Amino acid sequence: MESHVIARIQPRADERSRIVEAATIVCRQYGPLKTNVADIARLIGKSPASVYNVFPSKAAILDAVAASFxxxxxxxxxxxxxxxxxxxxxxxxxxxxxxxxxxxxxxxxxxxxxxxxxxxxxxxxxxxxxxxxxxxxxxxxxxxxxxxxxxxxxxxxxxxxxxxxxxxxxxxxxxxxxxxxxxxxxxxxxxxxxxxxxxxxxxxxxxxxxxxxxxxxxxxxx
Missing domain, CATH: 1.10.357 (Tetracycline Repressor; domain 2)
Known part of the structure; x- marks a missing residue:
């Protein structure tokens, strides 16, 4: 695989992991029903829009958190x-x-x-x-x-x-x-x-x- 393709993929993988980790923290603090994307984004210093660029919905984020657990x-x-x-x-x-x-x-x-x-x-x-x-x-x-x-x-x-x-x-x-x-x-x-x-x-x-x-x-x- 071309090096520039690897460079493009890796940050996104890291970003996904960061979002899941942050969502896990927020979920443990507020519970899954009260978890919101704004709190997750704030925890990693991103905008909610940037989170939605990786995950299409809050449900998808929680599903990823559940999968990890x-x-x-x-x-x-x-x-x-x-x-x-x-x-x-x-x-x-x-x-x-x-x-x-x-x-x-x-x-x-x-x-x-x-x-x-x-x-x-x-x-x-x-x-x-x-x-x-x-x-x-x-x-x-x-x-x-x-x-x-x-x-x-x-x-x-x-x-x-x-x-x-x-x-x-x-x-x-x-x-x-x-x-x-x-x-x-x-x-x-x-x-x-x-x-x-x-x-x-x-x-x-x-x-x-x-x-x-x-x-x-x-x-x-x-």
Whole structure:
């Protein structure tokens, strides 16, 4: 790429980052609904018009702030495989860790938690990408479980999507916000195990029926 093209692109990338950083500060101070472009522009020493040259609207700015928060503070990292824990245990631990991060945001970063809920309610691109990352991480663990014969499902992506929906009470900020803290904490482990059981039950049934020679059951189950 030509050097003058790089020079033209880089300042804009830096400007975008500065706007997102400033918007994050303003959002934490006033909340997402009271955040305005004038305050963001003032914080970085720019005019509102210059901010609108980078982002088409306030909603687009808040979506970028939410995307940054999801990627850095709500990052769904599967539990490590290099240990004695089974894939079932890894999926449970990963689910509970993600739930812990959501609760942490709710209790320690309330304005950003409100932004999370707003992103979910409006189905912003940042939230849709967050859900895709969740499903991809769960799919990775389900695939590992199939390899170890803990799980039995021929449709990994469908199973991952269904699993994420079944535990949405632990992950969706709109639902978590409405539930008492004690109820979330008490039911999280049980709910994670209940959802995982749907993945393990088929594996157990198939192993049992293969041992008995019931091929007809296997065909019907598939």
């Amino acid at each position: 999801f990627e850095t503070r709500l990052c769904f990292t599967p539990s490590a495989a290099n240990g004695p824990t089974s894939t079932t245990g890894r999926l449970k631990n990963t689910t509970l860790e993600q739930h812990r991060l959501v609760l942490q945001a709710r209790d320690n970063d309330p304005q950003m938690f409100k932004l999370m809920a707003l992103a979910a309610e409006a189905n912003w691109p940042s939230y849709k990408q967050h859900l895709k990352r969740l499903e991809a991480a769960v799919a990775e663990l389900i695939l590992a479980g199939v390899a170890t014969k803990e799980f039995a499902t021929p449709k990994i992506e469908v199973a991952a999507a269904c699993f994420c929906v079944s535990i949405s009470v632990l992950l969706d900020p709109r639902i978590v916000e409405a539930l008492p803290s004690s109820r979330c904490e008490a039911s999280a482990s049980e709910l994670a195990l209940f959802a995982i059981a749907a993945l393990t039950r088929k594996a157990k049934y198939r192993e049992r029926d293969r041992a008995k020679g019931y091929q007809a059951y296997r065909t019907a189950d598939d």
